[in-house]
Amino acid sequence: QTRDPPGPEARNPAMRVLLAVATAASACTSMAFSRSATQTGSSFVTHTNDCVECDARVAHIPAREYPPGGRRAVYKSYFAYPREVGTGRAGLYELAENPELAGQPASVPLGYVPQVEKTHGYFEASYPYMNEKGLAFGESTAAATLWTLEPDDGSDTFPDRHIHYPQDAPLFGIIQLMQIALERCETARCAIQLMGDLANTYGFWGEDPATGEALSVTDNNETWVFNVGTADWAANGTFPGPLAGSGFRAFWAAQRVPEGHVAVVPNAFTIREIDTEDRENFMYPEELFSKAQEAGLWDGQGAMDFALTWGPDPVTHQYFPEVPPVPRYSSMRSWRVYDRVAPSLRLQPTISVLELPFSVPVDQKLTRDDIFALQRDHYENTAYDMRMGILAGPFGNPNRLEGGVGMRQHEGEYPRAISIPRTTYAMVAESLPEARKAAVGSAGIMWFAADAPATSVFVPFYTNNSPAPTSPYQQGNRYQFTRGGAWWAFNFVANFMQINYANMSTVVIPAMVELQAYVGAQAAAA
DSSP states (O other): OOOSSSSGGOOHHHHHHHHHHHHHHHHEEEEEEEEEBTTTTTTEEEEEETTTTTOOOOOOEOEEOOOTTTTEEEEEESSOOOOSOSSOOOOGSSSTGGGGTTTTOOOEEEEEOOSSSSSSSSSSSSSSSETTTSEEEEEEEEEEESSEEOOSSOOSSSSSEEEEEOOOOBOOOHHHHHHHHHHHHHHSSHHEEEEHHHHHHHHHOOOOOTEEEEEEESSOOOOOEEEESSSOOOSSOOOSSSTTTTOEEEEEEEEEOOEEEEEEEEOOOOOBBBOTTOOOTTEEEEHHOOOOOOOSOOSSSSSSHHHHHOOOOOOOOOSTTSSOOHHHHHHHHHHHHHHOOOGGGGGOSSSSSSSSSSSEOSSOOOOOOHHHHHHOOOOTSSOOOOTSSSSTTTTTTTOOOSOOHHHEEEEEEOOOOOSOOOOEEEEEEEEOHHHHHHHHHHEEEEEEEESSSGGOOEEEEETTTOOOOOOOGGSSSSTTTOSHHHHHHHHHHHHHHHHHHHHHHHHHHHHHHHHHHHHHHHHHOO
């Protein structure tokens, strides 16, 4: 039985093809802010979920205790509504609390891993984000040299994104790794080591062809960037790869974001040379270097460049199969964030993201609102302002559609903004310092903006509380309009603005700023 979304694309082959192309472009942006880069001493990670079909509902996974010797089911990834049914992980996924799930097939485990006796509670939407201890993630799919796809169980709208494995299928994608890390860890270091170990033991797949994954990872003390991908498959996504049977099923590495710095994760591996003498700032499996040689990815001479060894050259790589390379797709986002937080560096836009630093020190400590503003950016008031020029049309529209005929027929690129029209939601996770935990009554706050953040408002979810089932952020799906769901409210505003963005923004943007200030004041007074 297939789980097709209840919209016209389930019946219309042309719509299915269009959505499949858009899904392949589901590339997200994440940022990582060390605690001393912010005014309050909180560390932050962010995520714009730039996924055209994703289920935007927020679920709270409660803390639980289990008897010794149990098994933890690992479920496959669904992005379209409903992403999960009948797993027992959250009330949102159960028919008893969500009658709309009637008739939907129950989720079936891909496999199992040993269960621990106690797990932490956490928030998730399409991706898992933040647990009750203040551990948090932001995600960004990244191009990888070796790759494979998620196991196919015959129940997905887009079977071309999955593979039928006769045996020894990889068990983990990035969502599953994030879930288990949030359940079991309190610190970023614990999460990184656990995710790396699980990927290596059970195998790892990428969300799209020729991809691995990159995460921003933080607790209230340290902030990291984590890169991971499959190691036992070949560069063309076939099995066996050069490392098949070697016991090395996933490559990974992590680099700490220095104090006072900000790092951007823009759909690319950004870790370069690994200092093997510096275990305080780098984490990686011991076999990483020898296996790179064994796979023929590195000659063993000089320092290994992680990004260019385990990932392709971002200048020549085709992230979108039907479109020529767009190297500035990643580099422009990194440049924009770095130029906003550290203008004194006078960084210039580059073709390759690898020409930019891994991270930069901020000129001035940032506020939470500064971080929200970065999520809403369209290169305003720069030479690349997307409200300007012929592509903006007569009404200054900063939104662009990707993957069209024009991108194949005409050379050149337009800037890829951080807030784009296919953004399903944006998330900012704030891990609070010890001094603020008691005052707030929570180890962290997950700030969530439904639909594109440029015209949305971030609202707080406290990690010590479970939202009510009637919350607007737990209702609705994009295939059936409802006035009760937050996503539809913000999506309607964003879509309506396409008629005349310049004039409507004079009303919408001030209203958004006012509402954001109100929400911030209410949160501060709580």
